[in-house]
Amino acid sequence: MKRKRAMALLLAGSMVMGLAACSSSEPSSESTGGSASNSSGAQDSSTAQTESGGAESSGETPVLRLATYLHTEQTVALEDLWFFKHLEKKFNVKFELEDMGADSATRVNQFFLADDLPDIMWLGLSTTDAMTYGVSEGMLLDWTPYMNEETMPNLMNVLKDYPDALVASTTPDGKVYSLPYIRGPVYANNTGAFSGTIRVNINKVWLDKVNMDMPATLDEFVEVARAFKQQDPGGVGEQLIPVSDNQNKIKDYIWNALGFYGSGQTYGTNFAIKNNQITLPAYTPEAKEFMQTLNTMLKEGLLSPDYFTLDQDTNRANVAAGYVGIFGDSTLQPAENSWQDWLALSPLSSDVNDTRVAHVNAGYSLGTYVSSRTEYPELIASIIDYMYSDEGGCYYHNGPMKGSADEMDGNGWWIKEDGSFTNARMEADPVATLANGNTACYYVAGRFDHMEAYRYDLAGVDNPMEYRTVRDVLTGKEVEMPVTDVSIFDDDNWDHHWRVIQTEAMKDYLTFIVLPPVYLSLEQKEEADNYATVINDYVTQETAKFIAGERPLDEFDAYQNELKDLGVEDYINIYKDAYSGFIDATFGN
Template identity: 25%
Template sequence: MFKRSRKKWGMTLMAAVMSLSVAACSNNLGSSGGGGEAKDQNKGAMENYGVNVSFKATEPFNLPILFSDQPAYPYKKDWMLFQEITKRTGVTLQPTIVPMSDYSQKRSLLISSGDAPLVIPKTYPGEEASFVSSGAILPVSDYIDMMPNFKDKVEKWGMEKELDGLRQEDGKYYVLPGMHEEVWPDYTLLVRTDIFEKNNIPIPATWDELYTALKKLKEIYPDSIPFSDRFQFNSTLNIAATGFGTKAGWGFGNGLTYKADKDEFVYTSTTPEYKNMLTYFNKLVSEGLLDKESFTQTDDQATQKFVSGKSFVINGNSQTVVLHRTDMNKSLGEGKFSIAKITVPGGPAGQLMSGSRLENGVMILAKAKENPNFKAILQFIDWLYYSDEGEEFAKWGVEGVTYTKENGVRKLVDDINYNGLNPKGTKDLRIDYGFSGGVFAYGGTTELLQSMFSDEEKKFQEDMKKTKTVVPAEPPIPYSVEDREQATLLSTPLKDYSDQNTLKFILGERPLSQFDAFVNELKGQGLDNYVKLANKTYKAYKEKK
């Protein structure tokens, strides 16, 4: 048997009592946010950290982070971005590099295998839901009291309703979203304004006016394809659907649309509004006004048609319009054309605009709360992603090196370009320095967002703001773990079948007279059960709230 002396037993007992006392004390150190962090989780944290206080770790530490590698500005380990983060904060990032094209899949594999780094940016709201049941990611809503800049912006900008939409069945949210002060649109139609002006064709303000304009262009240029689109038409369907009172393309989401008058969700692709939208685009295709290849061609193929003058309308954003101008200077000649983003046309439901102030954001692994630097990690993320200083740094870089600032106006230094802001610059803010990339630079005030906009883009934003009414956010559907799995099993084939038949109806491969048959086919794939489950969950959430 064991032969311990009384002295040794006494020492062991005393150590155990001291250990329990320390644990009991440290368990009371947590903030009211519910974190309950222990003393050894405060390593490197600042005691006086607060709103717009520059973060500097009291002890340097390394932080593993997942990094989505964008081919347009590929990762470089010696970027000034990383060097400056370490210099300013004492935090050395240790990125796990994943190609952007494989990011979602690789992220899932790393989390499920337990090999994911502690911090996982580039996570869009909703993408975190599949990781909640495993307990792999942190319920960050428990810890926002340790993130004063995040909390401050939520309160100042009234973001509570948007954040409520992220809450899971347990009432917590598991992703820190990027947050914009206001809804801001980017994608719209780009048109050859010189061709419109030359032929006295008004810039269309509605989709019906676009039809009239395209029809006129086809008459004048019979060998042209007036409208040839990119993004496999998903962006155009997304922006058009709102004006038709529905959702489609990139905005189709879970396939559910909330009807306020009935206080319930319906399946989007079964509605009269969705059918009206299909009918409209089918008319464009059948009359040769919309290129059938818009749904299958690559972005490069669509772009080539536009920049060569074979088409006059294409979907795009503030970046693509700059790229198109560069290409068209070569293909058509500088000064021999003009193109512009137009205000998104209105539809039968009115001049409406969908959009969210939430951006892709950050997940944190649950095991981070066992890390000695846990509090410092939260402070660092709060500073980089949510403080005015951190957001400006991630976007513009280092004052006096990559940009100057006078009377509040920022300007890139002479030799640096970004998205056509300084076209004579021989170096690129993203490619050569790492700033303004999608992993760190998103969210912030409208002033910061528009600080990198051209005058043309600022006018587009102002026109959209004056013309459009923002569609209210829909209420959340916080499924339980079991119900979420069931909803996923039901929603995936329903969406796939809707996508397939959307294409067929628009291209005329299936007559619109069969729309009711299509709805019945969806019912045969579990449509009623899916909608019933969603409404049951929503009603339960509403009653609980």
């Protein structure tokens, strides 16, 4: 099994590396509506595909069934969206559209049970679905015969920049059943860039009052919390809570300090990376350090005595009331009335981990599937490839530029004198967004990463966007990230402030190595789920006992043996095998 997965990664890598050998000697045609090249320097191929899709040769207009669901901000019915009308005109096709609505999972199951798949599905299937309906049942189209410079030049160009997206899309047999949606890295743009798991804030006023520096190690973190407890720098008396753990952010912070990254953690039941290997944190010696740290903090009053029962609203209310010195949360909003007093904490090292690192979120997701029974695979490949062009990506997300030949409804976008984007709907309704009325559906297809820069090029105005370099602390790779909205660094309100402080805390400690989706067969998934149900519940139950002092830590070895008896090693081996190709490709193991 490991050999098969390694071969899948080898095939995926060779597919990207072979691009130069099979590329054409002449650049492709420029985009309709603009002559700008894409930001990677390669010429955009948004026009050439219409000549090879097959629609013209049959003499009849092909009809394609497409199932998707609307973006949550969308106000226009699916069949009335400009983008589909544009595709119909550009590729000489007709779409039969189905809005999946809120109950999309049920509808997807109906498709497969009835063996009646739409030609195109823009929706989220699991990797197990890909294994079941692609590898085993053959109901999903394998994209690999069409992934070449002639049929899908834009996709192949994108995958040069995002080889990890290709790896994540490739099943163990070397086939691709889902094409990735490329979001790309965006500098400090909410959870789309910097670590979405490490979000811990500290009151710098309190820190100054206890005369201590920002913690860099786990021991220093605990010492700062002790100082807050002993000196009460906020003068809140019995209401004092040195550390508040909302959304399990403190737990994840401690696991990260112990050397685990690549996924988020609560009690250590999510697979992660440590020492270039796949590990289950709960079944490692570091799990004892995790328990010991939280047990110490609870015993010394550094956490609320109601630590295990506090809900999110109460945690945030305590922060808002000024009772808390350090808090974990996805947002700084609980401290919106004292936002200037807060800084974000950087990743920590510890006695068992020398490297301070946090992973960024992946710049891609999976979401374009096609029925293997479609009559028009080449045509669909051309349509989807268009969405990986700069023009296609821009049109999919925001529609056409005002006054362009492609504008049909008088609602094209334009660039205002201040450099911002707008359209008629936005001008009439301040609540409306640039997506309303133009974007096809929820963002699951094509590329997003070049859209902002391309719009400036298309409009013929200077690009005012900043680009900042982020260096991967593990690989040394440097990535240029666009700052799509410089105003978020104005530091003039709590929302901007948390982005400023999060950026400052994280920018020197980031890695782009993150665990991709894992492909398990239906049998493997069932076996893994059975183990997970038992093991996760037991880990959660027993870890809480250790932290609360209800079970002594000198029973840790016995606890690890109990996990072994539950089959934890077999459980781990399933995922080690499934991730072996990724680990080999990433670390050269």
